[in-house]
Amino acid sequence: MNRYAQWLSFQTYRKRFIYIIWNWYGRKMKTQAAKSGEVRLDEGFKSLGYKSGIFDAARFGVFLETLPRAEPIPFRVGDVADGYYFTTAIDEGKINKANIFYRLSSPQLEPLDALLASIREELTSCLGCRWRVVNSRYWSTIAVPTAYGANNWHVDGFPNDILKLMIYPHETGGKWGTTELVLPTKENFSVSGPPGTWLLFKNSELLHRGVPPEQGGRKIVEVTIVPAKRYGLTGRFAGHNAQFPKYPWMAHS
Numbered sequence: 255m256n257r258y259a260q261w262l263s264f265q266t267y268r269k270r271f272i273y274i275i276w277n278w279y280g281r282k283m284k285t286q287a288a289k290s291g292e293v294r295l296d297e298g299f300k301s302l303g304y305k306s307g308i309f310d311a312a313r314f315g316v317f318l319e320t321l322p323r324a325e326p327i328p329f330r331v332g333d334v335a336d337g338y339y340f341t342t343a344i345d346e347g348k349i350n351k352a353n354i355f356y357r358l359s360s361p362q363l364e365p366l367d368a369l370l371a372s373i374r375e376e377l378t379s380c381l382g383c384r385w386r387v388v389n390s391r392y393w394s395t396i397a398v399p400t401a402y403g404a405n406n407w408h409v410d411g412f413p414n415d416i417l418k419l420m421i422y423p424h425e426t427g428g429k430w431g432t433t434e435l436v437l438p439t440k441e442n443f444s445v446s447g448p449p450g451t452w453l454l455f456k457n458s459e460l461l462h463r464g465v466p467p468e469q470g471g472r473k474i475v476e477v478t479i480v481p482a483k484r485y486g487l488t489g490r491f492a493g494h495n496a497q498f499p500k501y502p503w504m505a506h507s
């Protein structure tokens with residue numbers, strides 16, 4: 255076996271190992287939560303694979319006001335915090351043509367924490383255990399002639415217990431752009447609602463895509479959550495190409 259083939263097989267085994275660990279950890283956290291009786295499972299999420307809601311308008315307004323101050327930064331494959339899993343299969347030119355990316359920092363992340371705290375129990379009922387935030391990203395999807403990346407139908411391919419919460423700062427649905435899912439019933443579902451609508455979904459099990467608006471940009475905030483022993487609602491930006499920490503024991507920094 256040449257060196258490249260050796261490296262490839264090492265990467266494949268390492269990926270498999272990372273997924274086995276996350277699946278084991280998720281199961282363990284959910285079993286403990288079920289035994290303690292602190293979690294009541296959301297049956298709708300279990301069968302349909304998504305849950306949506308609307309944040310309290312006043313609380314959401316505080317967060318919304320901070321978004322125009324988020325700094326635009328181009329997507330870079332190397333924009334990944336230490337210890338995070340990431341992909342190299344992204345064309346920076348194409349993804350930056352279809353989206354404008356921003357960096358969320360403390361002025362935005364602090365009010366985001368309050369929003370997450372307000373739906374803590376709802377998300378726990380969906381995931382089946384406590385959780386922590388591992389990344390918070392913000393971008394705007396622009397209508398371009400050829401869909402690229404997340405605007406094509408795809409599954410995220412993360413370990414199944416690592417979930418994405420999508421937050422829509424402006425009206426979503428129809429001409430405003432949205433997120434579209436294929437449900438286990440084979441029906442399509444598009445999220446729609448006023449500013450402050452949120453969607454949690456099984457991003458690695460349900461086929462989904464971002465739908466750009468007819469005009470302008472569809473802004474979206476995406477929060478990645480993972481099973482955890484203790485709640486960790488403090489938002490963080492781990493990089494636009496950061497998917498999830500490689501191992502559950504990697505500290506929240």
Ligand SMILES: [Fe+2]
Nearest residue numbers: 404409410457
């Ligand atoms: Fe996705």
